[in-house]
Amino acid sequence: MKTKKILLLTFLFFHVFCILLTNLLGVYPFREKLELRKASENTLAVLEKVTDCFSTEVKGLSQWYASLVGITGYGFFSPDPPYSYTIYFKLENEEQGVSIQDPPIFSKEGKSRMTSAFNQFKEVENEDVKNLMAQSMVTRMHEVNPSYSKIDLMTMFYIVPSMQEYRQGERPYFAPRETYEFIIDPNP
Amino acid sequence: MKTSFFKSVDQFFFKVDNNLNLAFFRIGTALIAMFILISQYPDLLEIYGQYGYLRADIVELPLLSFQPRLSWMTDFLAGHGFSEFMSLKVVFGLYLSFLFLLGIGIFPTLTALLCLFLQISFMNSGQYYIYGVDYFILAGLFYCILFPVGRQLSLNILGKARKKESMIFFTRVLQIHLCLVYFISGFDKGLGYDWWNGEAIWTTMMGLNFKSVDVSFLADYPFIPKAIGWSVLLIEIGYPFFIFWKKTKYVWLSITILMHVGIGIFLGLYYFAAMMIVFNMAAFGGELLKRSFGKGKTLNLIKSIGIKFFIRRTESDKNASIWI
Numbered sequence: 001m002k003t004k005k006i007l008l009l010t011f012l013f014f015h016v017f018c019i020l021l022t023n024l025l026g027v028y029p030f031r032e033k034l035e036l037r038k039a040s041e042n043t044l045a046v047l048e049k050v051t052d053c054f055s056t057e058v059k060g061l062s063q064w065y066a067s068l069v070g071i072t073g074y075g076f077f078s079p080d081p082p083y084s085y086t087i088y089f090k091l092e093n094e095e096q097g098v099s100i101q102d103p104p105i106f107s108k109e110g111k112s113r114m115t116s117a118f119n120q121f122k123e124v125e126n127e128d129v130k131n132l133m134a135q136s137m138v139t140r141m142h143e144v145n146p147s148y149s150k151i152d153l154m155t156m157f158y159i160v161p162s163m164q165e166y167r168q169g170e171r172p173y174f175a176p177r178e179t180y181e182f183i184i185d186p187n188p
Numbered sequence: 189m190k191t192s193f194f195k196s197v198d199q200f201f202f203k204v205d206n207n208l209n210l211a212f213f214r215i216g217t218a219l220i221a222m223f224i225l226i227s228q229y230p231d232l233l234e235i236y237g238q239y240g241y242l243r244a245d246i247v248e249l250p251l252l253s254f255q256p257r258l259s260w261m262t263d264f265l266a267g268h269g270f271s272e273f274m275s276l277k278v279v280f281g282l283y284l285s286f287l288f289l290l291g292i293g294i295f296p297t298l299t300a301l302l303c304l305f306l307q308i309s310f311m312n313s314g315q316y317y318i319y320g321v322d323y324f325i326l327a328g329l330f331y332c333i334l335f336p337v338g339r340q341l342s343l344n345i346l347g348k349a350r351k352k353e354s355m356i357f358f359t360r361v362l363q364i365h366l367c368l369v370y371f372i373s374g375f376d377k378g379l380g381y382d383w384w385n386g387e388a389i390w391t392t393m394m395g396l397n398f399k400s401v402d403v404s405f406l407a408d409y410p411f412i413p414k415a416i417g418w419s420v421l422l423i424e425i426g427y428p429f430f431i432f433w434k435k436t437k438y439v440w441l442s443i444t445i446l447m448h449v450g451i452g453i454f455l456g457l458y459y460f461a462a463m464m465i466v467f468n469m470a471a472f473g474g475e476l477l478k479r480s481f482g483k484g485k486t487l488n489l490i491k492s493i494g495i496k497f498f499i500r501r502t503e504s505d506k507n508a509s510i511w512i
Binding site: 044164 | 201224239319331368376397398413457
């Protein structure tokens with residue numbers, strides 16, 4: 001019984017260690033992108049020193065284990081919630097003109113998941129992978145709408161003004177970011 | 189002194205408990221995972237299909253060869269004459285069946301293991317589409333494998349005289365997990381400016397993706413989002429301290445659950461909210477669950493429903509004879 005209890009407590013220690021290490025490390029990518037409070041930068045610098053004490057192998061093991069059981073799942077809203085990012089398709093042909101469409105998703109849950117996909121697309125840094133992803137999305141749009149000869153994938157931010165700016169009359173607006181243009185070969 | 193310290197550690201982690209909360213955790217996790225799965229069904233091919241919106245070969249590009257994915261199963265079934273949609277439906281049906289078995293408590297450890305494998309496969313094959321709730325389902329299934337979740341409210345124990353009690357250790361793991369989740373989340377939020385000045389609440393609720401209610405009037409009352417932002421920080425950072433203190437335990441549990449109800453209503457993240465409520469109730473609402481569904485109470489409830497049903501039937505029979 002005593003051995004069992006010691007083993008269980010060891011498991012708990014390992015478990016807590018992995019969750020702490022992974023999730024405290026998880027805040028670092030935000031540092032470069034967002035404006036943090038001065039006090040936060042100092043706190044993070046201390047934490048960074050603590051996490052630097054662990055070898056890459058320990059960090060790797062901890063991240064692998066935490067990916068199973070210990071991701072907090074709250075990262076999207078921390079430290080500051082980002083602007084909404086979305087993708088639209090501009091479909092064109094001579095007879096039907098221009099049509100702006102959403103991805104072909106039907107369920108509410110599917111739409112929530114599509115939002116995650118857009119945000120993940122935004123985060124992809126490798127341009128080749130991003131181009132492949134855009135091509136895949138446009139191919140699917142073409143399968144759903146075969147009569148169109150040109151399909152553009154447009155990414156944009158939905159900028160929400162601050163409360164003060166809103167009171168002064170500013171309103172939310174779409175800010176175009178990237179456009180991927182595809183001309184469909186009529187005789188593939 | 190030393191002995192009393194070890195005694196209190198022993199008491200804190202290893203006292204015997206009826207663990208009804210773990211059964212609630214098992215049922216809650218299985219039910220929510222089932223709802224999430226069913227709600228995705230109309231878009232199964234678009235999200236997880238080989239030729240979906242994001243093609244499987246692109247999605248699976250960063251996966252290592254040993255990481256489970258849906259194409260392992262769909263390719264196998266395709267070799268036996270199944271179409272892609274049909275084989276996805278088979279995997280979907282299998283996952284749903286295992287979740288159902290887990291929910292009713294048939295071989296809970298084995299079914300949780302199979303569910304975990306399928307959950308990882310779905311997450312890997314739809315890795316661009318996952319969000320917070322998927323990680324909590326994953327953690328929930330992982331705990332269902334390790335914890336004695338099948339000792340109460342389970343068909344697995346029907347007809348067998350099995351021990352219902354076990355150590356409270358497993359509940360403690362859940363509690364510590366939640367404390368870490370909330371504390372780290374609150375800590376992360378506190379690093380920036382937006383949760384302190386209310387802009388986080390404003391931006392999120394006015395954003396395109398989570399806009400389910402028009403809250404533009406909040407711009408004229410900035411103290412409301414500011415107060416909500418500060419409350420969220422207080423609830424999350426204060427969680428590990430106030431939830432373990434007897435006097436504030438139920439107050440903190442209630443406001444945390446209310447916060448998740450708010451997230452469900454205003455951001456439309458119903459499943460995420462439900463899963464967090466299940467985690468909270470299982471970790472800290474054990475006493476409440478015992479009072480509601482404890483020894484004999486479920487049976488009494490079923491009996492009383494049975495009696496009411498019987499009375500209603502006899503009354504309707506009487507009415508029927510009058511009308512005839």
